[in-house]
Amino acid sequence: MKTKLIIEDAEDLYQNAPFGYLTVQSDGLIININSTLLHWLGYERQEIEFQKSFQDLLIMGDKIYYETHIMPMLLVQNEIAEINIQLKGKGLIRLPVLINAKRIVDSTNQESFFRFSLLDITQRRKYELELMKARKEAETTVQQLKEIKQDLEQFAYVVAHDLKTPLRSIKGLLSIIKNKGDKMDNTKKQEYFNVVINAADDMYKLIDSLLEYARTGSVQEEMQEVTVSGIFKTQLNFFEQEIKKLGGQIETHSTIKYITVYPVLFQQVLMNLISNAIKYRSETPPIIQVTCKDQKGYTLFSVTDNGMGIPTDRFEAVFKLFRSLNPNNDSNGIGLAICKKIIELHGGTIWLESEIGKGTTFYFTIRKD
Amino acid sequence: MSEQIINRNNIKISGSGKQPMLFAHGYGCDQHMWRYITPAFEKEFKLVLFDHVGSGKSDQTAYDFEKYKTVKGYADDLIEICDTLNLKEVIFVGHSVSSIIGVLAAVERPDLFDKLILIGPSPCYINKTDYVGGFKQDDIDELIATLESNYLGWSSYITPVIIGNPEKEVYAEELKNSFCSMNPDIAKQFARATFLGDNREDLFKVTSSTLIIQCHPDVIAPVEVGMFVHKAIPQSEYVLLNSPGHCPHLTAPEQVIASIEAYLKNKSFEN
Numbered sequence: 282m283k284t285k286l287i288i289e290d291a292e293d294l295y296q297n298a299p300f301g302y303l304t305v306q307s308d309g310l311i312i313n314i315n316s317t318l319l320h321w322l323g324y325e326r327q328e329i330e331f332q333k334s335f336q337d338l339l340i341m342g343d344k345i346y347y348e349t350h351i352m353p354m355l356l357v358q359n360e361i362a363e364i365n366i367q368l369k370g371k372g373l374i375r376l377p378v379l380i381n382a383k384r385i386v387d388s389t390n391q392e393s394f395f396r397f398s399l400l401d402i403t404q405r406r407k408y409e410l411e412l413m414k415a416r417k418e419a420e421t422t423v424q425q426l427k428e429i430k431q432d433l434e435q436f437a438y439v440v441a442h443d444l445k446t447p448l449r450s451i452k453g454l455l456s457i458i459k460n461k462g463d464k465m466d467n468t469k470k471q472e473y474f475n476v477v478i479n480a481a482d483d484m485y486k487l488i489d490s491l492l493e494y495a496r497t498g499s500v501q502e503e504m505q506e507v508t509v510s511g512i513f514k515t516q517l518n519f520f521e522q523e524i525k526k527l528g529g530q531i532e533t534h535s536t537i538k539y540i541t542v543y544p545v546l547f548q549q550v551l552m553n554l555i556s557n558a559i560k561y562r563s564e565t566p567p568i569i570q571v572t573c574k575d576q577k578g579y580t581l582f583s584v585t586d587n588g589m590g591i592p593t594d595r596f597e598a599v600f601k602l603f604r605s606l607n608p609n610n611d612s613n614g615i616g617l618a619i620c621k622k623i624i625e626l627h628g629g630t631i632w633l634e635s636e637i638g639k640g641t642t643f644y645f646t647i648r649k650d
Numbered sequence: 651m652s653e654q655i656i657n658r659n660n661i662k663i664s665g666s667g668k669q670p671m672l673f674a675h676g677y678g679c680d681q682h683m684w685r686y687i688t689p690a691f692e693k694e695f696k697l698v699l700f701d702h703v704g705s706g707k708s709d710q711t712a713y714d715f716e717k718y719k720t721v722k723g724y725a726d727d728l729i730e731i732c733d734t735l736n737l738k739e740v741i742f743v744g745h746s747v748s749s750i751i752g753v754l755a756a757v758e759r760p761d762l763f764d765k766l767i768l769i770g771p772s773p774c775y776i777n778k779t780d781y782v783g784g785f786k787q788d789d790i791d792e793l794i795a796t797l798e799s800n801y802l803g804w805s806s807y808i809t810p811v812i813i814g815n816p817e818k819e820v821y822a823e824e825l826k827n828s829f830c831s832m833n834p835d836i837a838k839q840f841a842r843a844t845f846l847g848d849n850r851e852d853l854f855k856v857t858s859s860t861l862i863i864q865c866h867p868d869v870i871a872p873v874e875v876g877m878f879v880h881k882a883i884p885q886s887e888y889v890l891l892n893s894p895g896h897c898p899h900l901t902a903p904e905q906v907i908a909s910i911e912a913y914l915k916n917k918s919f920e921n
Contacts, residue, residue, distance in 0.1 A: 307901060308894040336869065341785065342792020345845075346800075348870050348896040349678030349746070354830050356900035357682055365799045409799070 301378065301399035307392070309334035321401060322370035335397070338368045351382075355395060359384040365402070377406040432601070443487055447480035490615040494622070502543050509535040509573050512544075516551050516571070523559065529566035531555070535573035540580055542647060546623045551584070553616040554643050558586035563638070579629060579646040590637040600631065620645075655734045659727060660707040663735070664688070665697035669764070670737040672698045674728065676746025676770075676897075677844045679830045680706025683745065686903035690911070695741070700731060702748075704836040713836055720843050721747060725754035732762045739764040741914070745899065746770050746870065747844040749879075750852075757855045766860040767910055770896050771879045772871040774848040781850070784872050790845045797837050853882035860886040861913045863898065863906060870896040887913060 295302060301318030305311050314329050322329075322338070336344050343366045354361045360383050368376040378399040385394050454473045462470065513533040524531050540547075551571065558569045570585045591599060600621045624631045628648030635641035655661070662681065665671070671691055673684045681699040688697055701708040702724055717723040728751055732740060740763050744752040749771030756763040775783045776790075832840070860883045864876035873890070880888040889909045893902035 340792055341789035342794070342796050344869050345785075345789070345793045346796045348868075349676070350830050352895060353679045353683060353897050353900055356897065357679075357685065366796060406799075413798075 301397075301401070303335070303397050303399070305335045305395050305397065307394065309336050311335060312394070318399060321374075321376055322368060323374045324371050328371075338370075340367060340369060343367060351380075355382055355384050356393075365406075368399070377402050435601075440487075440491065444484060447483045451477050451480045490619075494615055494619050502545055504541050505544055506539050506541045507544055509537050509540055512540075512548065512551065513571065513573075515548060516555060519552065520555050520559070524567060524569065527559070527562070527566050529562070529568055531567075531569040531571070533571045533573075537573050537575055537580055540573075540647065541649075542627060543623075546626065547647075550620045550623050550645065551582075553620050554584040557616065558584060558588055558641075561641075562586070562588045563640075576646065578649055580649060581644060581646050583642050583644050585640065585642040587640040590639055591633065591635040591641055592637060593635075596633055596635070599633070652734045655730055658703060658709045658712045659700040659731060660709075661698065661700045661731065661735070663696065663698055665692040665695050667691075667693065667695035669695055669739055669741065670698055670735075671695040671741045671743060672700075672728075672732070672737065674700070674742070674744040674748035674751060675702065675705065676744075676748050677840060682706070683897070683899060684743075687743075687899050687906060687910075690907040698731070698735065698737065702840075703727060704840060705832060710833060710836075713833075715835075715839060718836075718839060718843060721751050721847055721849070722754060723843075724748075724751045725758065728752065728755040729759050729762065732759070737762065741765045741767065743767045743910070744769065744771075746772075746896065750847070750849050753852055753856055753883075754849065756858050757852050760857045763858045765914075766856070766858050767863065767913070768860060768879065769863045769899060769906065770865060770868055770871040770876070771862060772875045773850040773853055773879060773882075775845045775870075776848070778848070781878070782872070782874055784869070784875065785845065787846075790841065793841055793845070794838055797834065797841060850878075850882065853879060854884075856883045856885075858885070861910070862886055862888045863909055864888065864890050865893050865895055865898050865902075866890060867894055868896050889913075 296316040298315065298317060300315075301321060302313070302315040303311055303318060304313035310331065311329055311333055312331065314326065316326075319326055319329065336347060339347055346366065351361060351364060351366075360381075362381045364380050366378060366380060368378055370376055379402050380397055380399050382395055382397045385396060386392070387394065454477050458465070458470060458473055465473075513535065517531065517533065520531060555569060555571070559567055565587060568587045570583075572583045572585075574581055600617050621631050624645045624647065629646035631643065631645040633641055633643045660681070665688075673681065673688070675681050675683045680701045684699060688699070691697060704710065704713045704718065714723070717726075731737070732755075742752045742756070742763055742765070744750075744767070746769070749766075749768035750773055752763075752766050752768065753771075753773075756766055772783060774781060775785045776787060777783050777785065862876055862880050862883075864871075864873060866873050868876075876888065876890075880886050891898050891902055891905045891909070893905060895901050899906050
């Protein structure tokens with residue numbers, strides 16, 4: 282292969298290098314700029330040279346960075362490398378660049394000037410933004426996983442504890458019957474057996490609820506469009522008698538006709554909230570209102586009662602597993618956790634407002650699309 | 651205790667004089683900013699230089715996000731430094747945000763300070779209804795974004811490589827990873843503490859004699875702001891340098907030295 286000597290023209294190399302070059306005075310005034318950079322910025326030479334300072338090409342935030350970081354570094358270190366800023370070109374042109382710069386001292390008058398080289402990093406910047414986004418997402422996921430891990434630990438602890446309690450009484454009572462059974466009268470024995478059966482029932486219930494909670498995540502049914510009035514009717518059929526017996530009343534009101542939901546799961550949310558409203562009623566007969574209305578891309582439901590109310594510091598805790606406010610009241614602290622899971626499946630959120638002694642309103646949204 | 655504070659703020663003491671001259675660097679860099687100024691004063695004064703916690707070679711583990719939320723945290727450190735080193739009749743020289751840090755310290759403990767020399771001070775960077783600070787809230791958000799885009803490097807230690815003169819290699823090596831580079835979270839919070847504060851009211855409470863050194867044009871602390879500071883501080887003098895930018899101690903050190911010397915002589919003459 283033959284080689285041919287190519288002599289580069291220095292001026293042409295400077296002007297048309299695949300790199301931006303500019304030279305500024307110590308006050309930032311641009312005294313030289315190469316054609317490549319002019320082209321990138323969309324300016325004519327006479328608009329820049331001796332007209333604009335380097336700072337004029339910066340957005341305000343970068344100006345501060347220039348004055349507080351770049352200039353001091355150049356003046357102390359005489360050289361900087363790989364600093365990422367954005368240049369403002371003509372009109373809407375924005376050019377992300379990596380800059381390197383060097384301080385040159387003029388031997389004749391000891392004045393300093395600065396040479397900048399600029400690398401267009403438009404592509405790389407996009408990639409960096411992707412990276413930053415990915416990192417933020419990863420950080421969020423790690424945080425979520427940490428919370429899930431904590432929940433699981435809590436879950437295991439409480440399950441163990443809650444299953445142990447009835448088991449302990451079963452074992453205790455059976456031991457008594459085994460040891461002293463011969464001498465016991467029948468009524469006493471019968472009483473003990475009943476307690477044992479009740480305890481076993483409690484365990485069944487707990488296990489069923491746990492299974493239900495675990496299953497909520499993996500939906501078996503299809504999303505369907507249903508009428509709100511139909512949903513409300515099912516709830517009324519279920520609760521009206523019970524509420525009337527207590528001397529109370531339940532009302533429903535909706536400004537929406539149709540919603541798209543997983544019907545069985547969705548009914549369960551209302552079921553849980555209404556039965557809680559009855560369970561945690563105050564001395565006065567329960568008055569329960571269920572409403573449904575439109576809210577910017579979502580449908581907003583509310584269930585309001587005049588019950589005992591929930592202390593402010595428990596507003597979030599009630600939605601966590603096994604955080605029942607009243608463990609003795611036939612409640613295993615799973616119901617609201619299930620509601621939350623179902624609402625999240627519908628792309629919505631659930632929250633509450635409450636005042637002790639006055640009552641509680643649970644709100645939840647479901648996404649329309 | 652004194653050892654701990656000295657390490658915490660990377661305090662360096664030099665000079666053969668008695669009266670202490672305490673130099674506080676501004677936002678962005680560290681005590682090396684004073685390198686062109688200090689030689690002029692080392693014969694007559696005791697020079698005390700330090701890095702704010704979170705900057706330069708200070709103890710990063712001492713950075714408390716609650717304490718340094720506002721510049722008050724740094725002012726407390728300044729007082730602590732004076733007390734620990736038993737500094738009296740201090741001539742305080744502060745650049746940029748440190749001017750205000752000095753003002754806060756002098757308002758709280760006027761007994762410690764003889765004079766304040768403020769280079770490019772601004773009590774409030776954000777424009778208010780009756781005040782022009784030069785910036786909008788958005789500008790500070792942009793700055794944070796720029797800081798963030800330059801952290802990509804920081805986190806993997808490819809910090810902007812800073813190379814000094816070949817003959818000063820040791821010095822360059824020492825500076826490489828400290829001068830103007832900062833832990834990203836600290837840099838963001840320091841930026842907010844610096845640029846979002848409003849300490850205009852404190853200026854009126856200053857009782858120490860004060861010199862304000864102003865550049866023109868200065869994007870960070872414009873002339874109007876320097877004039878505002880001058881009007882607000884009762885016993886203050888104002889010098890406008892023939893130098894652009896925000897760091898005259900780097901760009902025009904001879905002018906800064908001359909104005910400080912004139913100010914100090916004038917004062918001692920009056921005494």
